[in-house]
Amino acid sequence: MENSSEKRFIPVTSIASGKLQSASADVHYFTVQIVNVCFIGVPGEGNDWVLIDAGMPRSKEKVAEEAEALFGKNNPPKAILLTHGHFDHVGALRELAEEWQVEVYAHERELPFLTGADDYPEPDPTVDGGLLAKSAAIYPNEGIDLGARVHPLPMDGSVPHLADWKWFHTPGHTQGHVSFFRESDRMLIAGDAFVTVKQESLYKVVTQKKEISGPPRYLTTNWEAARSSVELLQRLQPNIAVTGHGKSMAGKELTEGLQMLVKEFAAIAVPEHGRYLNKQKDQ
Ligand SMILES: [Zn+2]
Numbered sequence: 653m654e655n656s657s658e659k660r661f662i663p664v665t666s667i668a669s670g671k672l673q674s675a676s677a678d679v680h681y682f683t684v685q686i687v688n689v690c691f692i693g694v695p696g697e698g699n700d701w702v703l704i705d706a707g708m709p710r711s712k713e714k715v716a717e718e719a720e721a722l723f724g725k726n727n728p729p730k731a732i733l734l735t736h737g738h739f740d741h742v743g744a745l746r747e748l749a750e751e752w753q754v755e756v757y758a759h760e761r762e763l764p765f766l767t768g769a770d771d772y773p774e775p776d777p778t779v780d781g782g783l784l785a786k787s788a789a790i791y792p793n794e795g796i797d798l799g800a801r802v803h804p805l806p807m808d809g810s811v812p813h814l815a816d817w818k819w820f821h822t823p824g825h826t827q828g829h830v831s832f833f834r835e836s837d838r839m840l841i842a843g844d845a846f847v848t849v850k851q852e853s854l855y856k857v858v859t860q861k862k863e864i865s866g867p868p869r870y871l872t873t874n875w876e877a878a879r880s881s882v883e884l885l886q887r888l889q890p891n892i893a894v895t896g897h898g899k900s901m902a903g904k905e906l907t908e909g910l911q912m913l914v915k916e917f918a919a920i921a922v923p924e925h926g927r928y929l930n931k932q933k934d935q
Pocket residue numbers: 736738825844868871
């Protein structure tokens with residue numbers, strides 16, 4: 653059963669759309685309109701790899717083509733991992749998982765939105781922050797149904813098929829949001845726990861102006877949890893971060909940006925008004 657989270661084309665894009673960029677020798681990210689999908693693995697014919705997140709609705713061909721260019725023909729990923737299940741991170745997920753015949757992993761608290769049991773709260777177009785936030789009313793919030801293909805991430809923090817990575821529960825943006833971290837080079841895949849482009853500003857999204865920012869406001873439902881999650885990620889002291897939206901950030905810019913975000917979380921991240929501000933959902 654398809655629903656609008658998978659079908660509806662969302663008419664927003666950015667100058668990075670269609671570009672593949674590298675954060676390290678084995679971490680590449682590809683921008684689909686406004687959202688990043690990550691390829692983890694050293695490029696090369698037949699090499700093992702894993703996909704993190706699955707793009708906007710109707711982006712299956714583009715993601716599959718890019719995967720083939722990196723890892724060769726008939727070389728599907730070992731698994732697809734999700735930071736969370738919002739429409740812009742699962743748009744091509746069912747089609748890709750089906751074509752590749754691979755298993756999908758997400759936090760167990762995200763599973764209701766991936767097995768058809770529940771829908772996300774509606775996006776909040778009343779949060780302050782510009783045109784894109786206002787147009788959030790058109791964003792689908794329906795969960796998708798992956799059936800038996802989706803599994804909870806292992807409770808011990810290990811990441812299937814990525815031996816040197818760990819996952820961290822970083823809720824707030826969604827209840828089962830996770831980030832992935834590799835100690836050896838302090839590489840962080842942060843999903844939407846924080847992002848490097850101010851997602852509420854259409855101008856900044858289109859031009860991809862780099863600026864560390866809290867989780868996208870119109871879909872974030874628990875701001876206290878979101879703050880704790882950013883604090884946790886800062887304590888990991890990442891050296892490079894690839895976020896769900898925007899360009900990767902590294903070194904001093906990242907360290908100082910995260911410090912600033914933690915210190916000024918209320919001013920930088922939290923909207924002044926919005927329907928999820930006072931009514932904290934049970935997460
Ligand atoms: Zn999201």
